[in-house]
Amino acid sequence: PKTGEVLIAAGGYVESVDDLKKLIEHGLKKIRLRALLTCKSKYGVCQKCYGWDLSTRRPVNIGTAVGVIAAQSIGEPGTQLTMRTIHSGGVAGAEDITQGLPTVARMFDVVGNVNEKILGREADLAPVSGTLLITPETTEYLLRIVDSEDHSRILEEWRVPASVRFMPDIEEGVEVRAGDQITRGFVNFRLLRKLTDIESTMHTFVESVKDVYTSQGVDLNDKHIEVIARQMLRRVQVTNPGDSQYLLGQYVDRYVFADTVRNITLAGGTPPEAEPAILGTLKVASSIDSWLSSASFIRTAGVLTSSAIEGDVDHLLDLKSNVIVGKQIPAGTGLSAYSDVELTYHGTKIDGPTSDRAKVLPDWAPQSLKDIEEKLPKQLDWVGDEYGNGSIFSKNGRTLSSEDAKLYLFDDLGVSQRWTNKFSEVGIETVGDLIGKTEEDLLRIDGIGSKAIEELRQGLDARNLLYILEPDEDEADAEDLSQLLNMVFSPDADGGLMLGTAAPATHEGFDLELIGSSNTDNLDSDIINEDLG
Known part of the structure; x- marks a missing residue:
């Protein structure tokens, strides 16, 4: 403002309506905000563009799985949506509109050809920008879009049934832009994405989904819908490969595509061309860069085959692919951003290199930790490997590892099911449960005889574990x-x-x-x- 007072610092958060009123009172008519859709982050979204965590009313923590939260926030209230159909008066037909869950499902699937019997009539979108003229006729309306400067120049013309309902702001002579919704109905988002920019598509999609939830009495925050819509609008479809390695019709991440265009242009080549696209959730999930995640979702054989032929490399950047290979997921403290976080002990900063494989505390460790370490048993006092894990029992000079202790009698040792059931009745299910028991002890179990013991001995002997049943020296x-x-x-x-x-x-x-x-x-x-x- 003119006074030079800082109302909200750059990068700060608009936390309440009072903050907005303060901006208006000082004469600000427009401010630049960060949003999910315009976030330039290549992977996920950044903390600033996401904003506040709705559960804590504080800035979202880095590493929060906002995509999972968004999906659950949309899916769980979806159980409260109805599947009823509202019938209009007169003969049932195109005016029968199915509300609730089927409508939302088709919105997220981005249905191209709208089935009017299921979703009602498809909404009319302005194909070009200009002045809208509405001429009522006997059984229909004649809609024309003319040049705003020269009304005699007709840009587009089409007819709609007289039963249609126009949007509240649509009237004779109104100025419309390409993609503006003229009549009520189910919006064809594929057509909308081609007619307008990504921001308008996002706004219309969010409002359409939210209207369905609101009509059913379900409150849903826009932020969750925006997270999903961001992924649906993230790609473009290649129309001209140019000097790139893209294929005609291929879907490419729009940020990656922009980098490719810039690099090829700087190199003096012919840059590729693409048109905006919106993909349904099924298509998005099956076309992501991670072939492991795609294969786990749909068309497993097809994804694996095409990935093998193309020699795709999965960089394990998402949650599912890391779960599949058994690695730490890139969420929460599993993010690389937390790998170099400074360590503190009781509020005291720990200076010096650290290692999770260290056998003793470093010299710079706090004295209180060293005192605790002195009280711990030394390596020779316990059974285990040099890092203190893996071994749980020692007998006759041999050590039973934790992996061997978890072996099941039936699945791993090949003991018959009938004997396994008898052992299970007295709490013996794994090799670890045999510790401290002899053959004589096992023979006292009801239903266990020499044949059962022989099968058990054979299974243990095959894994060199027979010493467990032998008496200690x-x-x-x-x-x-x-x-x-x-x-x-x-x-x-x-x-x-x-x-x-x-x-x-x-x-x-x-x-x-x-x-x-x-x-x-x-x-x-x-x-x-x-x-x-």
């Missing part, structure tokens, strides 16, 4: 020692200690009497140190 040694002690020391009636229950009869090869040697004359003398007790 330490346990075996302990059991042998226990038996030895029972042999050596056993209580007698007097509470003394005796050597075994039956000493060997003789110890040949020794002249001296040994502990435990037998006195053949008196077996009762086979007592050592009777006075020990």
Whole structure:
């Protein structure tokens, strides 16, 4: 304004109606706003052009899946739309209009040939710009568009039924532009896209979709429709390849096409030519640059075949393709923009290089973290690999990995279903559930016999996991020692200690009497140190 006061900073947000009133009060009649449609971002939309997150009333976070949110915001209220048909008075015919869900579905599919029995009459669009003249006749109207300067020069002329309803702002002598809607009805968006610019097409599409939802009592924000419409209007159709590698009739991203035209023009070649296009959601999904995403949606065999012939490369820039190959999706903190974010600990900035493969804390780590690390078990104290993961159990000097522990008895080891059901009844479904159990323990399960154990052993043996059912060496040694002690020391009636229950009869090869040697004359003398007790 003239006062030099900054009402809203460049790049700021218009947050309320009061902000708009403030601009009007200072005499501003036009301001330049950023919008989804005019966003120059090649992938997705930028934070500034999207604006506020409707769920938080704050600027949207970078990495928010606004496309998924938009689709869900449109689809979920769609369950509240009716499928009823409104009949006009008189004979049923072209005036029967189906409202609700079928109408929205055909809008997003961008139906070219409108079926009047389903959607009602197709709306008349002004084919050229000029002055509209309306001449009523007996059963129809004669519509003519004449030159605004010379009314005797007729640019276009056609007739419409007398039953049509004109738009509120259409009357005799009104100035119209190419693409303006003259009569009410279902808009042919393919024709509209050819007659007018992308902004007008977007505006008409958004208003048409929103009108259907509003008529059914459903409130839907324009932003969600604009996100979908942006993708539908993102491509152009090549009419003249020029010196480019494009094919005639090929659909190309309009931003990529603009870069191609600029590069070929600077190189002195013949730039390609294209006409604006609007694609339905099915066509958009099947013609995106990611062949993985296209193949997962529709015409799988055709997409894979054509992609293989053309040698297409999928750069994994969208969500579906990354999900298919098992990579981190480029959304939320999975975006590369967050890969170099500064780390903080309890509000303190961490300076220095970081690595997710580091085995110890770096020297610059906070002392509080180092104190915690000192209390953690060292590598030799636990079972696992050098990074502390992967191994969960050690037995007989061998380690069971987490992958092996997840193997299912039926699917992976080949154990019969009937035995698997019996094992499952007592909570044994995976190899990890066998830990700590012996064959004797398994044989105690109702319905499990030697045949089931044999199948289980064969499955474990095929994967070199048979040691799981074998007793631990330490346990075996302990059991042998226990038996030895029972042999050596056993209580007698007097509470003394005796050597075994039956000493060997003789110890040949020794002249001296040994502990435990037998006195053949008196077996009762086979007592050592009777006075020990």
